[in-house]
Amino acid sequence: MKKRELQEIKRENRKSFFWIQKKGFSIYLSENNKSEEISTTIKTILKEYLEVTTEEERMIQFLDTHYEEMDEEEVSIFLKDLSCLKKETLTYYDSLLDQIKEGTAKPNTRDFKLLTERDDFKIRLKGLLLTMEDIVSYLGYPEDFWNYIASRISIRDSHIEEHKFFYLVNVKCDSQNHIIDMHVGVPAIINLETALVNIHEFKHAYDLYRRIGEVFEEEEQYEEDAREEEKVFVKEYIHPLVNLDY
Numbered sequence: 714m715k716k717r718e719l720q721e722i723k724r725e726n727r728k729s730f731f732w733i734q735k736k737g738f739s740i741y742l743s744e745n746n747k748s749e750e751i752s753t754t755i756k757t758i759l760k761e762y763l764e765v766t767t768e769e770e771r772m773i774q775f776l777d778t779h780y781e782e783m784d785e786e787e788v789s790i791f792l793k794d795l796s797c798l799k800k801e802t803l804t805y806y807d808s809l810l811d812q813i814k815e816g817t818a819k820p821n822t823r824d825f826k827l828l829t830e831r832d833d834f835k836i837r838l839k840g841l842l843l844t845m846e847d848i849v850s851y852l853g854y855p856e857d858f859w860n861y862i863a864s865r866i867s868i869r870d871s872h873i874e875e876h877k878f879f880y881l882v883n884v885k886c887d888s889q890n891h892i893i894d895m896h897v898g899v900p901a902i903i904n905l906e907t908a909l910v911n912i913h914e915f916k917h918a919y920d921l922y923r924r925i926g927e928v929f930e931e932e933e934q935y936e937e938d939a940r941e942e943e944k945v946f947v948k949e950y951i952h953p954l955v956n957l958d959y
Contacts, residue, residue: 720777722796726799729766733803737759743814754818761827761829764829768828769795772838775838776841779841779842787841787903787904794834836905836955837905844902868899868900869898881898882914882921883897893925895918895921897918909943912943914939920938
């Protein structure tokens with residue numbers, strides 16, 4: 714994905730927008746389709762498609778503005794998924810207008826959510842800009858922990874699938890099984906998923922850091938706490954970002 718390709722995507726979005734608008738207005742003005750019900754349906758179609766296109770434009774502009782700060786491969790994956798939803802939306806409305814023209818349209822036949830009706834794309838988009846600074850800011854752990862752990866972190870290439878086996882906290886114990894040191898393996902943060910792995914592992918690391926000198930015991934509660942921290946991060950840190958302007 715090259716930055717110039719974003720401009721091509723913008724052009725394609727506008728072409729599909731004008732296609733739906735032209736087709737809708739043509740049917741609307743047709744002498745054979747003057748009923749109030751049909752007029753209202755067409756107006757709704759044009760309004761909804763305008764809203765979807767506007768939201769897409771805002772997302773593409775956000776990517777264009779922050780392109781250099783994002784992982785290129787992740788941007789490509791995001792745009793591929795956005796394009797699939799776009800095609801599904803265009804096909805639905807194009808077919809619906811054909812059905813209206815032919816007098817065979819049936820109400821409430823859409824079986825998917827529009828871009829404007831879902832938050833997952835917004836969440837993913839915001840996730841493309843997450844950094845280690847976001848993790849540190851959210852977790853709010855004391856500076857002495859971060860100073861301690863700074864030389865004990867291995868950051869792995871997130872694009873290599875096999876690296877996921879190294880995302881963990883490796884605990885070092887003495888002969889009496891007392892915790893004396895640790896090492897943390899985490900992925901480079903390129904999206905929300907990798908940010909959550911960092912949240913998870915640093916939660917573990919901080920819990921263990923506070924227990925240095927104590928006997929190491931693996932407890933299921935620690936894993937549950939780390940999973941819960943992920944959920945809270947999405948709810949309290951990510952979701953508020955969704956409501957902010959692009």
